[in-house]
Amino acid sequence: MDIVEALHWRYATKTFDSNAILEQKKIETLKNVFNLTATSYGLQPIKLLILKNKALQKKLVKHSMDQEQVAQASHVLVFCIETTIDKIYVKSYFNLIKEIRNTPDEILEPFKSFLIDDFKKMSQDSIEKWATKQAYLAMGNLLTVCAVEKIDSCPMEGFTPTKYDELLKLTEKGLKSVLVMPIGYRAKDDMFASFKKVRKNIDDIIIEM
Numbered sequence: 001m002d003i004v005e006a007l008h009w010r011y012a013t014k015t016f017d018s019n020a021i022l023e024q025k026k027i028e029t030l031k032n033v034f035n036l037t038a039t040s041y042g043l044q045p046i047k048l049l050i051l052k053n054k055a056l057q058k059k060l061v062k063h064s065m066d067q068e069q070v071a072q073a074s075h076v077l078v079f080c081i082e083t084t085i086d087k088i089y090v091k092s093y094f095n096l097i098k099e100i101r102n103t104p105d106e107i108l109e110p111f112k113s114f115l116i117d118d119f120k121k122m123s124q125d126s127i128e129k130w131a132t133k134q135a136y137l138a139m140g141n142l143l144t145v146c147a148v149e150k151i152d153s154c155p156m157e158g159f160t161p162t163k164y165d166e167l168l169k170l171t172e173k174g175l176k177s178v179l180v181m182p183i184g185y186r187a188k189d190d191m192f193a194s195f196k197k198v199r200k201n202i203d204d205i206i207i208e209m
Helices: 003-009 024-036 054-061 087-101 105-121 124-148 161-167
Strands: 046-051 075-082 175-184
Touching: 003 124, 024 046, 024 124, 046 124, 046 175, 054 161, 075 124, 087 105, 124 175, 161 175
Parallel strands: none
Antiparallel strands: 046 075, 075 175
């Protein structure tokens, strides 16, 4: 499918077919896409929780502004941020660079020292806001790939993160939930699937210089 055609096909799915389960091959594709998503400095301060547990999904509906897609979906993707970005975290990233690329320490050291000092100066709130921006990048990437793969999706900000964190035991993993995306296959009776997209004219939203 042409990518523009795929993006015309996708919409924020309002009703999923709860009997239609995504093939594991498609889940593996999404895992790889998430891992390959660009992040600031390449630090990947995000993790993806892939939920396929109907009992938990049903419990989360009331903490998702009663959006039934969370219970209906084949899987629910929960985008999380790391809550601790410190010297140890930065060093582990540079150790990975050295392991994969065999880059000499003298080349890595200046940038590593800069990042350690930079994050040391940042408040916890600033670090979490920065990390959350990376989660949005990942969600945008996954939305596009879902469209290409003919996977239906519904991006959500309307949920209670603290309740998700509690039920999914994210706090003890050093994580916070920031975005949610049910995925699966649309129900045949979801009338929103046939609605025309409402978008501005290209000339009103693009500036060429």
